[in-house]
Amino acid sequence: MIRRLFIANRGEIALRVIRTAKRLGVTTILGASEADRASWPAREADEVAIVGPGPSSQSYLSVDAVIAAAKAAEADAIHPGYGFLSENAAFARAAAEAGIIFVGPDLSSLAAMGDKLMARKVGIEAGLPVVPGGEAADKEAALKRAEETGFPVLLKAVSGGGGKGMKRVDRAEDLSHSIDMAMAEAQASFGDPRIYVERFIASGRHVEVQVLGDGENAIHLGTRDCSIQRRFQKLVEEAPAPCMPDDKRAAIEAAAVNLARHLNYRGAGTVEFLVDATTFDFFFLEMNARIQVEHPVTEEITGVDLVEQQLLVADGLRLSLTQDMVMPSGHAIEVRINAEDWGQDFRPSPGRATRADWPAGEGIRVDTHMAAGGEVPPFYDSLVGKLIVRGATRAEAVDRLTDALDRLTIEGFATTTDLHRAIVRDPRFVAGGVDTRFFEGLARG
Amino acid sequence: MTTDLPLTPEDVNEITSILDGSSYDRLDIRTSRLRLRVQRNGEGWTQEWSLEDEAGAATAVVAAAAVVIVEELPEGVTGIPAPLPGTFYRAPQPGAPPFVEIGDVVGPETVVGIVETMKLMNPVHAGCSGRVIAICVENATMVDGAAVLMHVEPA
Numbered sequence: 001m002i003r004r005l006f007i008a009n010r011g012e013i014a015l016r017v018i019r020t021a022k023r024l025g026v027t028t029i030l031g032a033s034e035a036d037r038a039s040w041p042a043r044e045a046d047e048v049a050i051v052g053p054g055p056s057s058q059s060y061l062s063v064d065a066v067i068a069a070a071k072a073a074e075a076d077a078i079h080p081g082y083g084f085l086s087e088n089a090a091f092a093r094a095a096a097e098a099g100i101i102f103v104g105p106d107l108s109s110l111a112a113m114g115d116k117l118m119a120r121k122v123g124i125e126a127g128l129p130v131v132p133g134g135e136a137a138d139k140e141a142a143l144k145r146a147e148e149t150g151f152p153v154l155l156k157a158v159s160g161g162g163g164k165g166m167k168r169v170d171r172a173e174d175l176s177h178s179i180d181m182a183m184a185e186a187q188a189s190f191g192d193p194r195i196y197v198e199r200f201i202a203s204g205r206h207v208e209v210q211v212l213g214d215g216e217n218a219i220h221l222g223t224r225d226c227s228i229q230r231r232f233q234k235l236v237e238e239a240p241a242p243c244m245p246d247d248k249r250a251a252i253e254a255a256a257v258n259l260a261r262h263l264n265y266r267g268a269g270t271v272e273f274l275v276d277a278t279t280f281d282f283f284f285l286e287m288n289a290r291i292q293v294e295h296p297v298t299e300e301i302t303g304v305d306l307v308e309q310q311l312l313v314a315d316g317l318r319l320s321l322t323q324d325m326v327m328p329s330g331h332a333i334e335v336r337i338n339a340e341d342w343g344q345d346f347r348p349s350p351g352r353a354t355r356a357d358w359p360a361g362e363g364i365r366v367d368t369h370m371a372a373g374g375e376v377p378p379f380y381d382s383l384v385g386k387l388i389v390r391g392a393t394r395a396e397a398v399d400r401l402t403d404a405l406d407r408l409t410i411e412g413f414a415t416t417t418d419l420h421r422a423i424v425r426d427p428r429f430v431a432g433g434v435d436t437r438f439f440e441g442l443a444r445g
Numbered sequence: 446m447t448t449d450l451p452l453t454p455e456d457v458n459e460i461t462s463i464l465d466g467s468s469y470d471r472l473d474i475r476t477s478r479l480r481l482r483v484q485r486n487g488e489g490w491t492q493e494w495s496l497e498d499e500a501g502a503a504t505a506v507v508a509a510a511a512v513v514i515v516e517e518l519p520e521g522v523t524g525i526p527a528p529l530p531g532t533f534y535r536a537p538q539p540g541a542p543p544f545v546e547i548g549d550v551v552g553p554e555t556v557v558g559i560v561e562t563m564k565l566m567n568p569v570h571a572g573c574s575g576r577v578i579a580i581c582v583e584n585a586t587m588v589d590g591a592a593v594l595m596h597v598e599p600a
Contacts, residue, residue, distance in 0.1 A: 019453055040496060043478040044451075339563070348563035350530050351590075360483060360492040361461045365454060371479065371494035378531045378562040378587075407491045 002077045002101060002315050006031055006070040007045065009081025010060065012369045012385055013291070014041035017079045020307040022046075029073045031066055033059035035377040040369045049073050054379045060084045063091045067098050077101035077314055079307075083381070086290040087114060103314040105267045105289045106215075112263060113287040117158040117196050120284070126262035128255050128284040131274060133198035142179045145197040147172070152202075155179065157186035158194035166232070168200055203277040205435050206234075207241045209256035210298045212309050213265035214319040220253045220260075221298050221306075222328045224270075228423065230346070230439045235416075236423060237294035238333040239301050241275075242394055243433030248280040259287060268295075268310050277435040293336065293383070296367055300332035300390040331394040333401050335423075337368075338382040341414035350378040351413030359407035363390045363400050376413055384415060394432055398424060450476050457483065461490045523573045524581075524593035531562025533569075533594060535584045543584075549577050550600055557595060560588065575599040 004027045007014050018028045018041055030045035035054035042048045049069040052059030059065060061084055070078050078095050080086035080103065089110045095102040104110070113119045117135050124130055133149045135158075136142030146153045146169070155167040155178060167185075169178045179195070187193040206229065210221040225241035226234045241249060256271035270292050272285045295306050304321065313319065340346040353374045358366040368385025370376075376384060389404055391397030402424045408417050426442060428434050452474065460472060460483050470485040482493040518524050527533065535543040535558050545557045551571035558569040579596035582588055 019451075022451065023453075038496070040479070040494075043496070347529065347567065348531075348565050350562055355493075356495070357491045357493045359486075360457050360490040361465075362458075364489075366492065367454075371496045373496035376563075378529075380563060382563050403487075403489055407486050407489055409491075 002026055002311060004029060004073070004075045004077075005103075005311070006049070006073055006075035006078045006100070007041070007081070008051075008060070008066045008070070008078050009084055009086075010036050010039070010041065010369075010380065011383060012367050013081040013293075015044055015369045016367055017081065017307055018044050020305055021079075021311065024308065024311065026311070029070075029075055031060075031069050033379070035375070035379055038375075040371055040374060047073065054377060056084070056379055060380075063088070063094050066091070067094045067100075070095070070100055071098050075100055077103055077311075079103040079310070080290070082290050082292055087288070089114060101314050103267070103310050105263075105265055105269060109263045109265055109269075109289050113269075113289050115158060116156065116160060116286055117194070119286050120196070122262070123259060123284040123287075126259045128259055129282065131198040131201065131283040131285070133196065135194075135196045136179075137194075139176070139179050139183075142195065142197055143175060146175050149197060149199045152200040154198045154200045155182040155195050156198060157182070157190055157192070158196055159190035159192035160186065201274055201276055201283075203435050203437070205241070205275040205277050205433070206272065207244075207252060207275045207282065208270050208272045208292075209253050210295070210306070211256050211260040211265065211269050211271060212306075212313070212319060212321065213260045213263075213267065213269070214313050214317070215264050215266045217319050218257050218260035218265055219319065219321060219323045219326060220257050221302050221304060221326055223249055223252060224294055224297055225433075226294060227434050227436045228429070228438050229436055234294065234336065235439070236333065236335050236420070236429075237297055238331065238394070238397075239297035240328060240331070242331070243431075244275075245280060248275075248282070252282050255282070255284065259284070265289075267313050268306050277433070293386070294334055296365060296386060296388045297332040297334045300365065300388060301328040301330050302326055330390055330392050331397045332388060332390045333394075333397050334386050334388040335401070335405070335420045336386055336416070337384045337408070337410070337420070338416045339376040339384050339413050340382050340416055342416055342419045344414075346416075347414075348378075348382050349414035350376045352376075353410060353412040355409055355411040357407070357409040358385065359387065359404035361404075363397075364388075364404055365390070370410065384410065387420075398430055452476060452479060452481055457481070457492050464490070518593070518596070521598065522578065523575065523597045523599070525557060525569065525571055525573070525595040525597060527560050527588045527590060527592045527594055528567055528569060529560060529562055530588060530590045530592075531560040531567070533582050533584070533586050533588050533592075534559045534561060535580070545577050545595075547577050547580060551575065551577060551597060569594060571595075571597065573597050573599075 028045045029047040031051045085091035092102045152170045183193040206226045223241040226237045228236040270288045273282045275282045365388040389400040480495040555571040575597040
């Protein structure tokens with residue numbers, strides 16, 4: 001039984017995990033960097049272990065430092081959150097070797113889904129449709145593959161992910177030098193020059209499915225739509241995916257469960273798909289073998305605590321939820337509040353909050369670690385908090401979100417609050433079902 | 446560690462539900478870790494969280510790690526400030542030659558360095574014309590937003 005949980009993360013997700021663990025009667029030890037010593041999660045945790053100085057490479061990304069701190073704290077289990085080491089197989093292996101439970105999937109799943117090309121192969125084996133395209137062992141093969149696929153194509157790094165290392169090529173005459181550049185960048189960014197080729201789908205929606213597995217059974221908790229993105233970074237997410245025929249949504253959910261079963265998946269995971277906005281044909285993109293930033297919208301429509309489910313499965317229990325027991329109702333929308341200056345091309349804005357007033361009330365949930373006196377250090381990402389609203393219908397959720405954003409005031413650094421105020425007023429957003437080109441068409445405030 | 450009253454999001458929801466039906470507009474709670482004010486705001490509510498005690502103090506840890514350059518600029522010399530806090534780099538990548546050296550002539554758009562913050566590389570533009578006569582911050586040093594990185598003398 002997990003009694004002492006080490007949280008190897010920071011910010012809002014660290015606080016999120018701490019809260020559920022506390023509710024379950026589990027002692028929490030936060031593995032914090034020096035820069036996060038006085039943060040809200042550090043105050044909330046039962047114990048704090050300093051894993052290193054501010055810079056991530058010396059703290060949150062250091063397998064040795066984190067494992068050593070967890071061992072010293074006599075932790076039974078480590079929750080890796082998202083980002084950092086959450087999908088790092090070497091970290092999961094090191095935890096196992098130290099006799100500490102890794103709250104996450106098995107090594108086999110991490111390995112299968114970490115390499116995007118391998119994930120494509122596994123997806124095909126599991127019977128999932130994938131974007132037309134395929135691997136390209138060398139430049140010759142890449143050229144051939146692109147010609148088979150048809151233009152435009154997307155060149156993607158095999159060891160990439162998180163929306164990084166992708167190149168669009170519209171014309172055959174640009175292909176050769178684009179392949180050279182893509183391979184060089186892949187080598188520089190990920191240490192692996194391998195790329196693969198996919199057809200570029202112009203009018204696409206990013207729809208993902210939340211799955212839970214215990215190694216034998218797997219269920220889904222419905223879809224999320226994350227099409228509102230800037231440079232492949234999600235800004236707004238909602239559940240369920242709106243404006244889709246029910247049978248198509250059901251088919252995507254079934255495909256996700258098939259993949260989870262095929263992997264004998266243990267824990268919480270998300271299967272990501274690209275959906276053609278006109279035909280609703282869907283294609284498997286990748287699977288994220290961790291809890292995701294946007295998990296709250298699924299929690300809000302299902303009433304399931306996903307962190308609790310992660311801990312139960314990590315404890316060796318079978319899923320107590322069956323598919324029939326999952327009955328989503330209503331609609332939920334989340335906006336990510338980042339410490340960035342929209343007016344200055346999203347320049348990051350570290351600093352200290354002099355004011356952190358978040359909305360509250362019926363149908364409103366705020367997942368944040370940011371309070372007045374809190375710091376946004378320059379070492380990590382810019383996520384300050386998430387505003388999540390729920391409504392009986394999508395229209396009610398949109399209205400509630402619009403009102404709630406007017407009651408969000410953070411001072412001391414720039415935030416993207418105004419950007420979200422513009423998004424909720426955009427008629428395309430109000431109508432719903434936007435594709436990934438939404439952001440380009442957004443009027444500047 | 447003494448057990449303290451935890452303040453969860455569920456608690457905030459309960460508080461707003463209770464206050465909704467009342468004539469109260471505001472509730473202040475203070476625990477040993479946090480302060481919370483739940484305040485009526487139009488048709489809805491705000492939750493105002495603070496890590497500070499009433500005197501307004503909070504541990505500012507990041508500032509201690511930053512290099513704060515406080516100096517008088519010599520006459521006629523312009524300073525190039527860091528555009529934002531972060532880690533200052535003199536070259537585009539490790540091992541590459543620096544953007545500028547002492548003696549180089551710069552114009553307003555000349556890139557003289559990079560400040561890396563929150564995983565993004567932000568170019569530092571000279572913002573003035575002249576000759577670089579001093580480089581005040583070493584490579585790979587943390588700077589705060591007010592730091593002067595270089596001195597430029599009008600050519």
